[in-house]
Amino acid sequence: MAERHSLRFALLSIAALALGACGGQGDNDSAGNPPPPGTTVTLSGKITFDRIVFQTTLRTGLNPSSPVESPARQITVEALDASSGNTILATTTTDEAGNYTFQVPTNRMVRVRAKAEMAQTGSGGTWNFRVLDNTQSATLYVLDGDAADTGTANATRNLRATSGWGTTSYTGTRAAAPFAILDTVYSAKKQILDAVAGTAFPALNLYWSKDNRPTVANFCTTSGDIGTTFYTPGETAARVSNCAPSPNLPGIDLPAGIYVLGDFANGNGDTDEFDQHVIAHEFGHFVEDKFSRSDSIGGSHSIGDRLDLRVAFSEGWGNAYAGMVLNDPLYRDSALGVSADTGFDMEADNPNDGWFSELSITEILWDLFDNVADAGDQVALGFPPLYAVMVGAQRSTDAMTSIYTFVDGLRAANASQVAGINALLTGESITNTDAFGTNETNAGGSQTALPIYQDVAVNQPLPTPVCSSGNESLGNQLGYRRLLRLTLPTATAVTIRVDGTASGTFGVPATDPDIYLYTRGVIVAIADSTAAGVETITQQPLGAGVHIIEVYDYDVGVLPRCMSVAVSGL
Amino acid sequence: MSVQKHFSGDRMTHLRHFFCMAVIAMLGACGSESDTGAQNTAPAAKTVEQPKVAAQPVDPVAQMPRAVGNGKPGAAVDIKYEFSGRPEVGKPVQLEIALIPSAGVDSLEATFSGMDGFTLTGDLTTTISNARAGEPYKHSLSVQANRSGVFYVTVSVNTQISGVTLGRTFAVPFLAGTATAAQEKPAPATDATGQAVQPMKAQETH
Numbered sequence: 001m002a003e004r005h006s007l008r009f010a011l012l013s014i015a016a017l018a019l020g021a022c023g024g025q026g027d028n029d030s031a032g033n034p035p036p037p038g039t040t041v042t043l044s045g046k047i048t049f050d051r052i053v054f055q056t057t058l059r060t061g062l063n064p065s066s067p068v069e070s071p072a073r074q075i076t077v078e079a080l081d082a083s084s085g086n087t088i089l090a091t092t093t094t095d096e097a098g099n100y101t102f103q104v105p106t107n108r109m110v111r112v113r114a115k116a117e118m119a120q121t122g123s124g125g126t127w128n129f130r131v132l133d134n135t136q137s138a139t140l141y142v143l144d145g146d147a148a149d150t151g152t153a154n155a156t157r158n159l160r161a162t163s164g165w166g167t168t169s170y171t172g173t174r175a176a177a178p179f180a181i182l183d184t185v186y187s188a189k190k191q192i193l194d195a196v197a198g199t200a201f202p203a204l205n206l207y208w209s210k211d212n213r214p215t216v217a218n219f220c221t222t223s224g225d226i227g228t229t230f231y232t233p234g235e236t237a238a239r240v241s242n243c244a245p246s247p248n249l250p251g252i253d254l255p256a257g258i259y260v261l262g263d264f265a266n267g268n269g270d271t272d273e274f275d276q277h278v279i280a281h282e283f284g285h286f287v288e289d290k291f292s293r294s295d296s297i298g299g300s301h302s303i304g305d306r307l308d309l310r311v312a313f314s315e316g317w318g319n320a321y322a323g324m325v326l327n328d329p330l331y332r333d334s335a336l337g338v339s340a341d342t343g344f345d346m347e348a349d350n351p352n353d354g355w356f357s358e359l360s361i362t363e364i365l366w367d368l369f370d371n372v373a374d375a376g377d378q379v380a381l382g383f384p385p386l387y388a389v390m391v392g393a394q395r396s397t398d399a400m401t402s403i404y405t406f407v408d409g410l411r412a413a414n415a416s417q418v419a420g421i422n423a424l425l426t427g428e429s430i431t432n433t434d435a436f437g438t439n440e441t442n443a444g445g446s447q448t449a450l451p452i453y454q455d456v457a458v459n460q461p462l463p464t465p466v467c468s469s470g471n472e473s474l475g476n477q478l479g480y481r482r483l484l485r486l487t488l489p490t491a492t493a494v495t496i497r498v499d500g501t502a503s504g505t506f507g508v509p510a511t512d513p514d515i516y517l518y519t520r521g522v523i524v525a526i527a528d529s530t531a532a533g534v535e536t537i538t539q540q541p542l543g544a545g546v547h548i549i550e551v552y553d554y555d556v557g558v559l560p561r562c563m564s565v566a567v568s569g570l
Numbered sequence: 571m572s573v574q575k576h577f578s579g580d581r582m583t584h585l586r587h588f589f590c591m592a593v594i595a596m597l598g599a600c601g602s603e604s605d606t607g608a609q610n611t612a613p614a615a616k617t618v619e620q621p622k623v624a625a626q627p628v629d630p631v632a633q634m635p636r637a638v639g640n641g642k643p644g645a646a647v648d649i650k651y652e653f654s655g656r657p658e659v660g661k662p663v664q665l666e667i668a669l670i671p672s673a674g675v676d677s678l679e680a681t682f683s684g685m686d687g688f689t690l691t692g693d694l695t696t697t698i699s700n701a702r703a704g705e706p707y708k709h710s711l712s713v714q715a716n717r718s719g720v721f722y723v724t725v726s727v728n729t730q731i732s733g734v735t736l737g738r739t740f741a742v743p744f745l746a747g748t749a750t751a752a753q754e755k756p757a758p759a760t761d762a763t764g765q766a767v768q769p770m771k772a773q774e775t776h
Binding site for chain 2: 059080085086087088112113114115133136137138139140141142143144145146155156157158159160161162173175213214215216217218225227228229230231232263265266268269270272278281282285298300301302303304305306315319331333335336340341342343344350351352358471
């Protein structure tokens with residue numbers, strides 16, 4: 001008898017060690033062998049979370065009193081040995097309905113743990129998405145069941161992540177939030193996989209905390225002062241004032257990821273965990289960053305803004321991508337706790353038409369995607385052709401990324417749809433032209449927006465100064481950063497000199513001009529010294545082809561700031 | 571690999587300026603307790619002129635730009651703020667908040683709210699019709715802390731642009747009394763793999 005117990009113990013120990021060590025092998029050992037019969041039972045169940053959905057009436061916010069119990073899809077589930085320091089006995093992944101199943105030892109105190117993690121390796125695509133708490137040392141959110149004896153019979157254990165909502169506010173742990181975020185990521189991931197099967201996603205962390213708030217002036221991710229929901233590819237402490245003790249001192253690195261607001265603030269705050277369009281918008285930036293190309297300079301933006309064309313496209317892409325992921329053109333963002341929401345309808349003809357408007361870009365991309373034939377929209381391409389441009393022509397264009405580059409690539413790949421594509425642009429007051437927006441006539445009311453690109457040649461100074469809008473505080477608005485196209489027939493070492501020069505009746509000389517030099521969106525040189533009225537890039541080697549020079553005045557004022565531009569070289 | 575990592579110091583500083591615009595400015599970081607005027611926006615520091623470092627040959631694929639525009643869309647409004655003095659426990663101070671609409675904003679409405687630990691008095695809502703772009707619309711409130719600590723005044727703003735409404739929330743931070751040393755957070759729990767975890771209790775059924 002004692003020998004049998006010892007043997008059983010040994011077998012269990014071997015099985016447990018094998019399962020715990022390999023993590024992800026489920027109910028088989030590392031050699032793929034099933035556990036011995038009679039020593040295990042099947043533990044199965046369903047993992048769900050409470051999704052708080054929007055009220056049907058616009059602007060009335062979320063409806064926390066009637067959460068929708070939703071499956072937690074493709075998340076990691078573990079069986080933990082509660083009697084031995086939570087050793088992992090088995091690991092598996094939920095299916096599309098949130099179901100899981102694994103084999104666990106009999107007569108063992110076991111706890112089921114669902115992790116806010118969606119991971120896959122091997123064939124069929126790879127990914128690793130996790131939801132972490134940026135205010136608690138980047139801890140991974142996990143949902144724990146009770147420790148209970150597995151006995152000798154198969155059993156069901158369902159875990160539900162509740163919202164924590166009481167009667168009028170959150171009163172309990174907001175366990176549903178990380179899983180709601182992850183589930184929107186599931187939808188966004190699926191959109192990409194449906195277009196390109198087997199896509200290998202770079203790892204992505206999503207940072208959410210109930211303390212993440214839209215703080216002004218202070219930016220510190222570890223305290224929750226994140227400002228807004230945003231995506232970042234990651235920055236070093238030297239480049240971003242994250243938790244800096246003072247504005248001129250370095251802080252800490254900003255880890256890459258999507259940061260999500262969560263502070264309820266007694267019903268006055270902004271929480272985004274259930275705002276699916278917001279989460280998908282940020283995932284759209286992740287997709288753009290990792291699989292496509294964005295030359296966006298970032299910055300504050302709103303639907304009413306007239307933006308730098310790079311920013312307008314990137315944000316319009318984010319909005320439209322969210323609509324495509326959710327197949328819902330109504331972008332809603334909750335506010336005032338859960339009691340209100342604002343947003344826009346991508347199917348509506350919203351104001352502020354033009355190549356500089358993120359909402360115009362949003363509407364065009366949505367109409368290219370959707371299959372609703374409304375006024376001016378006779379195109380229904382679906383997602384794959386649009387994504388093909390994002391990872392193709394948009395990535396390799398000589399111009400800065402914009403609606404022009406995107407549509408140029410789309411037309412080339414969809415010749416039969418050109419008329420419909422052009423109609424959409426016309427409907428948004430955008431000229432049907434090439435990737436550089438040549439001959440665009442919509443200046444958006446700016447004195448300094450057109451031409452979008454001005455050609456410049458070596459040893460041929462521009463005949464008239466280039467002017468940058470003077471009244472600029474954000475750095476990303478229309479007409480501030482002026483673009484010049486330099487086409488080199490052969491490799492050349494160029495010197496670019498910019499001098500503040502008055503122009504016309506209103507253009508005053510730039511007092512602190514700056515220069516950026518790009519090749520296919522890559523910054524190859526910068527000149528941004530404090531020298532008064534002049535800036536120079538000297539003897540910069542450039543290959544044959546198209547290069548983009550960006551100039552603007554760091555100093556701003558009421559009147560346009562103008563500068564002469566000369567490129568010399570041998 | 572990030573393109574900026576290859577850059578010289580002046581470029582990094584400039585990109586920091588970019589990032590500040592991309593994040594900090596995006597966040598509406600426009601005021602502080604020490605601002606001398608609500609209408610001033612301090613520009614990011616610039617570098618001293620120095621010789622340029624020739625860029626190394628680059629791999630255009632490996633060095634795709636990283637400054638992806640990144641925040642969610644918000645109301646076309648910015649805010650700046652100023653306290654009349656340093657907030658102290660039991661002593662009211664005036665908080666002046668300037669709401670600054672962007673171009674195209676027809677009207678805006680703002681709601682101001684406090685939190686446990688301080689009392690916020692004054693008109694807690696304001697509506698601005700016929701808004702003018704760039705105009706700072708000032709609103710004053712009284713703030714009195716009941717205890718020491720870091721607090722936030724929440725400002726929720728909705729803007730109307732040709733019938734479209736977008737909102738944006740701002741949290742204005744302030745410190746009342748003396749700063750207390752941040753309490754050391756307990757080490758997070760870890761699972762068997764060493765992953766730091768934050769356990770949340772499930773509602774379990776069988």
